[in-house]
Amino acid sequence: MPSESTYPNLPIPDVDLWAFLFERKDRPYGDDKVIYFDPYTKRSYTYAQVRDAAINFGKGLKALWDWQKGDVLALYTPNCIDTPAITWGCHWAGGILSPANPNYTVEELVFQLKDSGAKGLVTQMPYIKNAQEAAKTVGIPLDRVVVMGDQKDPSYQVKHFTSIVNTAGSSKWRRTKATNPAEDLAFLVYSSGTTGHPKGVMLTHRNIVANTMMIKAAEAGRLQPTGGPTGEGDKLLAFLPFFHIYGLTCLIHQSLYTGLQLVVMPKFDLEDFCKFIQELKITFAYVVPPIVLLLSKHPSVSKYDLTSIRMMNSGAAPLTRELVEAVHSRLKIPVKQGYGLSETSPTTHTQPWEDWDKTIGSVGKLLPYQTAKYMSPEEEEMSVGEVGELWIKGPNVFKGYLNNPDGTAHAKTADGYFKTGDVGYQDKDGNFFITDRVKELIKYKGFQVPPAELEGILVAHPKINDVAVIGVYSKDEATELPRAYVVPKDGLGKTDQDAKEIVDWLTAKVAHHKRLRGGVRWVDEIPKSVSGKILRRMLKVKAQEEEEGKVKAKL
Template structure:
């Protein structure tokens, strides 16, 4: 029998995100509560300010571009304190937000712009040249590329979003009505093993459901008042807002709970530690490589992290050794959660009380959800036996954009999402993830599709064939992309050739997709009779090599 959540169900209102956040009666904090603050500049938004800025931006979209329901606004930027206002302004106007990785090349960004059908693109000044190049590739007029953040365009060719907010005559516009369950709020892109990222369609109801599901775990512990400085809990946000993990668990949760989100544009260890100490951070979402740094890096000892009451790790499995290492060194508690872009994202989480009782578990199933583990014949396996995790609930996505076949393969007729992850459930309702059916590489929480890298590699004249896998690096607590390469005739194997290929690849892809696991030369790539690359054979080979190396 499928497992039902052991938490009482939560009521999911049939409203859109704007109504849920800004028109509800049960808000427990005042209008002047500071919700978002920039860790570098201290520039901030209160609840009232972000609501006003978002509404003005939404009116501006309608006034200058005749924004309509379903229009897509792309966001190409690191984390920014302006993101919430732009995101909710787009929602007010009935639009769909499609955030893109700021590490993308122009070609990678252009694919997302074209696939999503984006009407406009918001970026920051340091990213403007790539944004313009990508816009040109897809035929987007330059006037639809606008700026956010602290810097303006000196040429004044690209409007800042604040000027779009201040359009005269925009006051006559009204909020667009949407169907919360059917109309999309977000179009986030998730890398797949087949190469190109897939547009994950998330409705207003999907995201609201996950906010309320997660609130059952985190809500009782996050307070808008009190704490070390009397200003309530503070969550540190360095995890990217271009991923639904950052958007739901960080941005939306802060607004729902009335706690302050301290925004870092990107991760830097010393800055991270300094922000925790300076702002008296109480809760941090992080990934295993950061947990590793907390356990081992000498610089950590210079900072006071005692205000932290809980850490939550996601995006990749967390080992018992890392949990124990941080707890023994710093006295900090770390719990774990699990989710995917397609699930808005969280499906499982450890509670604050259980963090040290089930180390290695991703926790229990969130409210309003059902799950089961299935074997290769798609038959449910008994409790304790390993299988592929299938999940069902109000937070499950609507399908992949422009990808009927992908949607059909991911969603069953009765509404289950096949996660592609392997694990098991114990008798107490704790879930464990042990492996992936999908061959997606996870580098520090970022998704790296092997087929995309393979496609690039074989376009290099020196390469006859190639396969890419993830190899686990214990020192960094993450997988690293490694290429296995068959050289073209006349090419010479060796370290110089490997470096040449790695350096060439670095010019073609975003930083997280670089071949940090190296290049290995082989005589042939193992393939099935149908020609499919047998990456598992290469993984087993790599594992055997590492075990042998460890013994020497």
């Protein structure tokens, strides 16, 4: 039987995001509560300022751009405290927001603009050249490419978003409501596929409303708008990218709904991260495993007082017991784990605060309103403790992939389950475990080897700073062999002897089929996405190039 949540089912309002956030009657904090704060410029938005800026921007879209229901606005920018006002201004005007990675090349941005059908683009001055070039390519008028943030165009040729405010006859503009919150799109986020172009994930208003309520039920009053070390309530440090669903829902939406102050960093910087925690008394942080790794090993961390942190929540990639224990041993900071995907808006599971140390390695319990099951490759349901692919059903599951009916049909079943592509199991107490991606499992002579499991063990080696494991095909053995790409700690000599030491060290800790038969290779860094996922395909290309180099050398 599929598993169901044991969390309380808080009612999901049948409204669009604007009504959910700005027309509610039960808001537990006042209009003057500071929600978004820039620690570099000290600029901030209160609840009322976000609401008013969003309304004005929405009116400006209708007045100046003839904005229609269902039109798409793209964002191409790092984190900025202006992002929420622009997001909900777009929704106020009936639009759909599509955030793009600011590290995209022109060609990558062109794909998303074209695929989403974007009618306008918001960026920041350092990215304006790429933004304008991509806009020209897809036919977006340059007067619909605007900037936000603190930098403005000194020549005034590029408008700042604050100028898109309809000041004349503003009373005639009215909010465009979502006709059907369960069908009308709020976001088009693009998930990075392992091959080919990213897929446009269609998320409805109800998807995000439901997930925000699911997160609220799971946190069960743990995060509060008042109290704490400063009296200002809980403060969250936000460096996770807002263009990624993790940052979009868990940071931007949760902070406004619950009344938490979000301290916004444009990107991660370890020294600033630690400094802001110390100076601003940050109490909670959403993180990813590479950050947990840094906190466990980097010498700079010891210079700061991080004791205001009550809890960290890690997501986006598997987190191992070794890392959780290393951080707690060093800093006494508990780290719980959650799980989600772009297609699930994102959060589907999280560890309860009180159980973080009892079920280390688990992604926690299933959040409300969902059912889940683990399935075999033959699509038969697995029993408790048996490994399979996780399938999830609930109001947070996406509508489908944009312009990709085949992809949608492959990912969703006729009865509404989403096939996550993640492999794992659940225990008898309803704790879920994710061991790896279906496509990333290494097949050694019929045995399945989860790379994340080996990485979790290897990163605990005192001479390893970071590591990634992939499968490399051996013609001699006609099978894949696990290989580790290692970033060595200072002092490890990158010799064959050092590599053998690591291989032997792991051999003593794992089953026979999980040994590093593909050896160890030394690298300066592990390629990762902005959300912390290891980009194994890049390492596979590297492995292939190494193999081709050997063949040429023999010739």
